Amino acid sequence: xNFAFLAKPNTPQAPSLLRDLPTVTDQSQVSQYEGxxxxxxxxxxxxxxFAAPLDNKEASFTLDLxxxxxxxxRQHGGGRKQHIAKACGLKHNxxxxxLDATAGLGRDAAELRSLGCSLRMIERSPFVASLLDDAIQRxxxxxxxxxxSDFSLYQGQSVQLIEHLSQQQQPDIIYLDPMFPxxxxxxxxxxxxxxxxxxxxxxxxxxxxxxxxxNHAKYRVVVKRPSYAPFLNNQKPSxxxxxxxxxxxxxxxxxxxx
Numbered sequence: 001x002n003f004a005f006l007a008k009p010n011t012p013q014a015p016s017l018l019r020d021l022p023t024v025t026d027q028s029q030v031s032q033y034e035g036x037x038x039x040x041x042x043x044x045x046x047x048x049x050f051a052a053p054l055d056n057k058e059a060s061f062t063l064d065l066x067x068x069x070x071x072x073x074r075q076h077g078g079g080r081k082q083h084i085a086k087a088c089g090l091k092h093n094x095x096x097x098x099l100d101a102t103a104g105l106g107r108d109a110a111e112l113r114s115l116g117c118s119l120r121m122i123e124r125s126p127f128v129a130s131l132l133d134d135a136i137q138r139x140x141x142x143x144x145x146x147x148x149s150d151f152s153l154y155q156g157q158s159v160q161l162i163e164h165l166s167q168q169q170q171p172d173i174i175y176l177d178p179m180f181p182x183x184x185x186x187x188x189x190x191x192x193x194x195x196x197x198x199x200x201x202x203x204x205x206x207x208x209x210x211x212x213x214x215n216h217a218k219y220r221v222v223v224k225r226p227s228y229a230p231f232l233n234n235q236k237p238s239x240x241x242x243x244x245x246x247x248x249x250x251x252x253x254x255x256x257x258x
Contacts, residue, residue: 001201003127004033011039011046017130017155035198037130045141048134050127052198059191063135065110066144084108085115087222087241087248088173094256096172096219101158101209105196106132108177108224109151118150120171122158127199129155159205159212172256174213176232177224178206207233214251221251 005014005021006029014023018037030036035052040062051060080090088096095116100109103121105128113119123129132153139147154161162174179200210233213221223232225247231237237249 001127001199002034004030004036006030006036006038008038008041011041015048015130015134017126017133035195037127045138047138048131050131050195050199052195054191054194059195061192061195063105063131065106065135065139065147066142080115082111082115083241083243083246083248084111084222084224087250088112088117088175089220089256090115090117096256098173098175099162099171099217100175100177101162101213102175102177102179103132103153104128104177104179106135106153108175110147112175113146113151119152121151121153122161123153123155124157125200126155128196129153159208162212162216165216170216170218172218172220174217174221175224176206176209176213176221178209178232179203180206180226180229210235210251214253217253219252219254219256221253223249223251225249 003021005018005023006027007013007023007025014021014037021037024030024036030051035050037048037050039046040049047062047064049060049062051058053059079085088098090096095118097118098112098120100112100119100121103109103123106121109119109121121132123132136147136151136153179197179202210221210223223237225232227242227245227247229247231249238252239250241248241250
């Protein structure tokens with residue numbers, strides 16, 4: 001993956017996860033790379049962005065946990081009646097400790113946090129993790145208090161990090177949403193997801209996550225899949241909850257006592 005960091009005047013230096021990337025200082029130099037990171041100054045607070053050519057045009061994206069689609073879902077998403085809440089067994093005012101082992105863009109984790117859960121996230125891609133960490137830092141400085149605590153990110157390989165959890169660190173639920181190829185490769189596939197795919201590459205070891213998760217979650221493992229995708233690791237779940245375009249496969253290990 002051939003990426004660079006564009007250092008613009010009066011912007012922060014590259015975040016720690018991107019320090020190994022070559023740094024360029026002129027916009028004309030970025031054409032030598034598949035894509036580049038930079039700090040956008042359109043808002044009062046700089047936010048980390050990624051840009052790359054798609055369909056002969058430059059496309060870019062950034063992550064924001066406090067506005068846009070995430071904020072709309074938080075305000076109008078239906079609360080604990082949502083499919084993701086049902087899949088995680090959120091009832092009786094139970095606020096589980098959830099480990100999202102495939103954090104990605106952090107949107108499902110943000111939704112679960114807004115429902116009262118404590119979240120730890122793991123993201124294997126340092127590129128995606130840098131964008132998500134930037135969004136988390138901005139959220140923690142905002143007036144959206146739910147992101148001020150119980151919402152942390154770790155960068156690394158989930159299988160290794162989960163296997164090193166102590167008994168005290170055992171999550172109630174492990175949530176998995178591994179990358180899966182879309183049915184269509186047309187322009188209809190969202191540009192943002194195409195950029196994410198460019199950043200993360202393939203996910204050939206996704207099946208290895210399930211047995212590790214089943215061995216380390218306390219109550220259940222929840223796997224989000226496209227409706228057309230096979231069961232992760234070809235392992236049938238305890239139940240499945242269908243939603244528009246997606247499916248939550250739930251592996252129940254035990255039930256909490258209320």
